[in-house]
Amino acid sequence: MLRDRFTTMMKESMKAGDKRRLATVRMIQAALKDRDIEARGQGKEQLTDDDILALLQKMVKSRQESLGIYEKAAREDLAAQEREEIVIITEFLPQQLGEDEMKAAIAAAITETGATAMKDMGKVVAALKAKFTGQMDFAKASAMVKAALNG
Numbered sequence: 001m002l003r004d005r006f007t008t009m010m011k012e013s014m015k016a017g018d019k020r021r022l023a024t025v026r027m028i029q030a031a032l033k034d035r036d037i038e039a040r041g042q043g044k045e046q047l048t049d050d051d052i053l054a055l056l057q058k059m060v061k062s063r064q065e066s067l068g069i070y071e072k073a074a075r076e077d078l079a080a081q082e083r084e085e086i087v088i089i090t091e092f093l094p095q096q097l098g099e100d101e102m103k104a105a106i107a108a109a110i111t112e113t114g115a116t117a118m119k120d121m122g123k124v125v126a127a128l129k130a131k132f133t134g135q136m137d138f139a140k141a142s143a144m145v146k147a148a149l150n151g
Helices: 002-016 019-041 049-072 076-090 099-113 118-132 138-150
Strands: none
Touching: 002 019, 002 049, 019 049, 019 076, 049 076, 099 118, 099 138, 118 138
16 A cells, blocks of 8 residues: 555655655655545544555656746756755656557447547546546647547
C-alpha cells in the first residue's frame, strides 16, 4: 500500500539525513491527511491507492507549473527545489504510458464504451481514469480522445 511506502521512505530519509526527501514525503502525508479528513467529513472511507495516485499526479502538475514560473522569473534556487520535489513524488507513481500505449488505450476505451461522437468523450475519459490512474496525463489524454472522436 502506498501509505506504507510513505512511512518507510520517511524513516529512511530521517536515517540518511536527506532533508529534501523528508520534507517532500511529509508534505505528501500532510496532503493525504487533509484529503482523508475531507472524505471523512463527507461520510466516505479513507482514500484508496487510486485516489492517492491522483493526488500525487496533481502535486506533480502543480510543481511543474511552479517550475515554469520560477524559471521565467530567473529564480533558479526555487526552480531546483521544485525539480527535486517532482523527482521524489514521481518515485511513488507507476510507470507512465508512452505515446503509442496511450493511443492504444484510448482506442480500446472508445471501442469499449461504444463512443462515436464528442458527446461520448466523458464516458471514454472516465473509462481511462478507471484503468490508468497514475499512468497517464489526463489533460493530454483528453486532447487525444477529442482528436480521435473528431477524426
